[in-house]
Amino acid sequence: MDLALAAVALAPGLALGSFLNVVAARMPLRRSIIRPGSACPSCGEAIAWRDNVPLVSWLALRGRCRACGGVIPARYPAVELASALLLAGCVWRFGLRGETAVAALYCLALVAVSAIDLEHRLIPNRIVLPVAAVVLAAQTALRPGPEWALGAIGAGGFLLAAALAYPGGMGMGDVKLALVLGAMLGRTVPVALLLGMLAALVPALVLLARHGRSARRMGIPFGPFLALGGVVALFAGHPLLHAYWSLAR
Numbered sequence: 001m002d003l004a005l006a007a008v009a010l011a012p013g014l015a016l017g018s019f020l021n022v023v024a025a026r027m028p029l030r031r032s033i034i035r036p037g038s039a040c041p042s043c044g045e046a047i048a049w050r051d052n053v054p055l056v057s058w059l060a061l062r063g064r065c066r067a068c069g070g071v072i073p074a075r076y077p078a079v080e081l082a083s084a085l086l087l088a089g090c091v092w093r094f095g096l097r098g099e100t101a102v103a104a105l106y107c108l109a110l111v112a113v114s115a116i117d118l119e120h121r122l123i124p125n126r127i128v129l130p131v132a133a134v135v136l137a138a139q140t141a142l143r144p145g146p147e148w149a150l151g152a153i154g155a156g157g158f159l160l161a162a163a164l165a166y167p168g169g170m171g172m173g174d175v176k177l178a179l180v181l182g183a184m185l186g187r188t189v190p191v192a193l194l195l196g197m198l199a200a201l202v203p204a205l206v207l208l209a210r211h212g213r214s215a216r217r218m219g220i221p222f223g224p225f226l227a228l229g230g231v232v233a234l235f236a237g238h239p240l241l242h243a244y245w246s247l248a249r
């Protein structure tokens, strides 16, 4: 039953992903996300509805604009696919409840932030601050207690300390993103932070192996790794936390 429901969620997930692509392309440039409609990132030509079907159109046109032949980056279908799978995952995991809406908002915000951070190396306040506030209020209303506020303060404080200790590494955007993670995950947020840091180590070590000492100046955006940790912790945080404690004992 829930699996069928989750499959139904794929279609609106693709549509939301398509909208997130518009947000990711325009918000860093401070352009309206409502008007005009979708346009080619190369030539600016408006994209007809039949070429604007999420995922399908990109595959049919082999990642190129029909008007100018310019490349439409793989980021576009990737954002659509990730949004669809995450929305379906939320419905599958949480069913049709208030928690599902909060989890979906959280996941979609992480997708948008990752896409923007990868391309522009910034995490917009206009996404993370309102999402952190909404998630904190919703979680506290759904499951009353200080867990969500403490999670946000703890995760934000931890990354703030890291950003102050290593100014070249993390930015204030990462600190604000940690607020979102903490408000959503509560006591399992350390799982997200730990997984995010471990995942970010992989490209950092690759850069170090390739470029030696000069790799220290090549920053890697930390947002997508935090987001990855945040998604894994949402779906598997409690079992991972229990596994960790039983190993530690």
Ligand SMILES: [Zn+2]
Binding pocket: 040, 041, 042, 043, 044, 045, 065, 066, 067, 068, 069, 070
């Ligand atoms: Zn074009």
